[in-house]
Amino acid sequence: xxxxxxxxxxxxxxxxxxxxxxKLAEFEEKIxxxxxxxxxxxxxxxxxxxxxxxxxxxxxxxIIGALPxxxxxxxxxxxxxxxxLMAKVQDEVGHAQLLYSAAETLGKSREQMINDLLSGKSKxxxxxxYPAKTWADAAIIAWLVDAGAIINQTTNxxxxxxxxxxxxxxxCWEESFHLRYGYDTVVALATGTKKQxxxxxxxxxxxxxxxxxxxxxxxxxxxxxxxxxxWKVKLATNDEMRQQFLNMYVPKIRxxxxxxxxxxxxxxxxxxxxxxxxxxWDEFFxxxxxxxPCNKERLAVRKKAEMMGQxxxxxxxxPRQQYVTPLA
Amino acid sequence: MSDFxxxxxxxxxxxxxxxxxxxxxxEAGDQWETYEVFHQAKTGARLIHVGSLHAPSPDLALVFAKxxxxxxxxxxxxxxVRTADIFTLHRQDIDMFETAQExxxxxxxxxxxxxxxxxxxxxxxxxxxxxxxxxxxSH
Numbered sequence: 001x002x003x004x005x006x007x008x009x010x011x012x013x014x015x016x017x018x019x020x021x022x023k024l025a026e027f028e029e030k031i032x033x034x035x036x037x038x039x040x041x042x043x044x045x046x047x048x049x050x051x052x053x054x055x056x057x058x059x060x061x062x063i064i065g066a067l068p069x070x071x072x073x074x075x076x077x078x079x080x081x082x083x084x085l086m087a088k089v090q091d092e093v094g095h096a097q098l099l100y101s102a103a104e105t106l107g108k109s110r111e112q113m114i115n116d117l118l119s120g121k122s123k124x125x126x127x128x129x130y131p132a133k134t135w136a137d138a139a140i141i142a143w144l145v146d147a148g149a150i151i152n153q154t155t156n157x158x159x160x161x162x163x164x165x166x167x168x169x170x171x172c173w174e175e176s177f178h179l180r181y182g183y184d185t186v187v188a189l190a191t192g193t194k195k196q197x198x199x200x201x202x203x204x205x206x207x208x209x210x211x212x213x214x215x216x217x218x219x220x221x222x223x224x225x226x227x228x229x230x231w232k233v234k235l236a237t238n239d240e241m242r243q244q245f246l247n248m249y250v251p252k253i254r255x256x257x258x259x260x261x262x263x264x265x266x267x268x269x270x271x272x273x274x275x276x277x278x279x280x281w282d283e284f285f286x287x288x289x290x291x292x293p294c295n296k297e298r299l300a301v302r303k304k305a306e307m308m309g310q311x312x313x314x315x316x317x318x319p320r321q322q323y324v325t326p327l328a
Numbered sequence: 329m330s331d332f333x334x335x336x337x338x339x340x341x342x343x344x345x346x347x348x349x350x351x352x353x354x355e356a357g358d359q360w361e362t363y364e365v366f367h368q369a370k371t372g373a374r375l376i377h378v379g380s381l382h383a384p385s386p387d388l389a390l391v392f393a394k395x396x397x398x399x400x401x402x403x404x405x406x407x408x409v410r411t412a413d414i415f416t417l418h419r420q421d422i423d424m425f426e427t428a429q430e431x432x433x434x435x436x437x438x439x440x441x442x443x444x445x446x447x448x449x450x451x452x453x454x455x456x457x458x459x460x461x462x463x464x465x466s467h
Contacts, residue, residue, distance in 0.1 A: 040419040071337035087399075094396055101362075101380045110382065111354035118351050131336055167379070174400060296347045297333050301340055303351040313358055316384040321361040322412045326380035 016046045031232055036162035039105040039328065050233050051161050052106045053122075059099035060117045061125035064298050065145075066092045068128055072138040084181050088142065091178065095171045101326045102163040109323070118303050126284060127210045129292030136189055136196075136203035142182030144207065147249055148214045150175055151241050160232035163328055183252075190256040197257075204253070205261045212279040215242040221281070246274040363389040364414060365397050368405040375407055386410075 023042050030037065037043055066089045073089065076082040100110050116122035127145055132138050150172060157168035189200040216222055216238035228234040236244075246265075253260055265276045287295070332344045359382045366375040378397045383389035389408040398406065432438035 038419070067337075070339075071335075074338060090395075091399070094399065097381060097396055098379060104362075109356065110359040111356060114359075115353045119353070133336060170379075297335055297340065297345075300333060300345050300347050300349040301335075301343070303349040304343060304345045306354070307349075307351060310352070310358075313360070313384075316388070317357060317360060318384055321357060321384070322410075323357065323361050324412045326362045327364055327411055327414060327416070328377070328380075 016044070016049075019044045028230065031160045031230075036165060037160050038162045039325070044231075046227070047231050047233065048106050050228060051164065052103055052108050054233065055099055055103040055106075055164055055167075056108065056113045056116070057123055057125075059096045059103060059113065060122060061128065062092045062096035062099060063117070063302065064124045064128045067298055067301060068130070068132040068294070069138055069141055071132050072135055075135065076138075077135060081185070085138070085142075088178050088181060091174050095167075095174070098167040098170060099164075102161075102167045104325050105163045105328065107325065114306070118299060118306065120290065120299065123288060125214070126288045126292070127214050128298065129287050129295045130206070130210050131294050133206065134199055134203060136186075136199040137206065139182060139185035139189060139200065140203045140207045142178060143186045144182070144211050144249060144253075145214065146175060146178045146182055148211060148241075148245050150179060151244050151248075152215070155236045155241060158232070158235055163326075166328070187256065190258060201258055204258055208261050209279045209283070211245075212242065212276065213281075213284045215239075215245065217281055217284070243274055246276070250274070360384040362411040363393075363408045364411050365389075365393045366407040366409075367393075367397050367403060369402055371404050373404075375405060380411060381408075383408075 024044060027037070027042060027044065027047075037047075069085065069092070070089050073082060073085050076085050100113060103113060104110055113122065117124065132141060153168050153172050153175070157165050157172060159165055186200060189196040219237045219239045222238055246267075250260065250265070262277045265274065267273070268275050286292070290296075331346050333340060333347060335341055361382065361384075362380050363383055363386075364380050365378050367378045368375045381389065381392050381396050383392050386408060390406065393406050393408050394403075397403075
């Protein structure tokens with residue numbers, strides 16, 4: 001997964017230095033021609049800053065996203081489901097490794113990124129601040145949150161920064177299994193007993209709003225500089241990705257006889273766009289600022305895990321080690 | 329006990345973690361050093377660079393490479409090398425490859441006209457009947 005989804009930008013953008021107009025023009029021409037930018041190429045300060053933020057927070061989302069799903073490993077219904085869920089959670093942590101490496105090529109160390117996650121300075125996808133109450137929640141996450149993430153990641157894999165594109169291509173390739181697994185798990189419940197159907201309906205009711213939040217605030221209130229689009233850092237607007245998700249998944253959800261908890265959700269026959277209720281953006285901002293049901297638990301668990309592993313990492317450290325940023 | 333986070337996850341309950349769990353920021357070097365990973369998907373194929381990872385030693389780099397880059401499909405070989413041991417061109421020198429505009433003299437496409445010459449030669453021979461063909465192949 002976990003596609004990062006929408007994570008807000010830094011509140012106080014630093015003053016970007018004045019760029020050399022000749023180098024900037026060359027850089028933009030290269031992107032226009034569809035060429036990729038590689039780590040040691042010249043790039044504007046603001047391009048580097050935005051990419052570090054975006055890739056780093058995507059990596060954090062993979063690490064934190066493993067927690068709500070991991071909750072159900074010990075109680076997965078049956079051996080096959082347990083194996084699959086372990087494989088999926090391991091994939092997510094692996095994806096974080098790929099993404100941290102991609103961000104490191106831009107010059108921020110992995111230690112600094114993890115410090116910023118744990119101090120709360122750097123955000124992760126809001127959707128993981130909600131609890132996975134039942135097995136059906138884990139199923140809905142694996143199907144619909146991953147579906148959202150794949151839309152987001154497939155879009156971003158057409159971006160301009162080489163290392164990020166390569167990481168995303170590998171991630172999307174691995175996640176095709178997650179999506180099929182998630183669908184299979186939801187279908188098993190939705191075509192099961194009355195109790196199982198109720199369980200998956202309840203989980204859908206809990207997750208619908210966070211999933212609508214996943215792609216970020218509506219375009220009319222979210223600021224995307226035209227520059228980030230021109231530099232192929234941002235490739236689709238939040239609303240475009242949300243519409244794509246609704247187009248692909250509303251029919252699949254309804255086919256299972258599940259009810260989407262939004263009475264006005266429908267496709268406008270004239271515009272071809274989905275119309276939906278306001279998913280309460282105030283709640284979204286409240287949760288992303290630290291006041292969701294699980295924010296404190298997520299960070300406390302990661303802090304403890306890092307502290308418990310500290311002596312192992314120190315004992316293994318070679319005193320002559322020489323850190324250089326990953327090559328590509 | 330009530331200070332500990334009561335989670336839905338039984339493993340987190342057993343972990344006994346508090347909301348104000350202290351944390352010492354990581355020092356430089358905590359995440360060791362970086363390695364580049366090369367992967368072969370089938371025998372006879374080239375090893376291809378697939379990405380990088382952090383490890384404290386070459387042995388552990390191989391263990392991590394297996395977890396990180398060998399979870400799917402097939403693997404017949406893997407190499408790791410410390411990133412610090414790789415020498416690369418400077419990006420500003422890449423334009424050295426742009427100097428040769430045309431490299432037909434070192435490509436098979438540069439030598440595709442022999443059939444034409446042979447056919448012309450044969451034609452001339454026919455026209456000249458049994459003459460000695462001393463003018464053929466004068467290109």
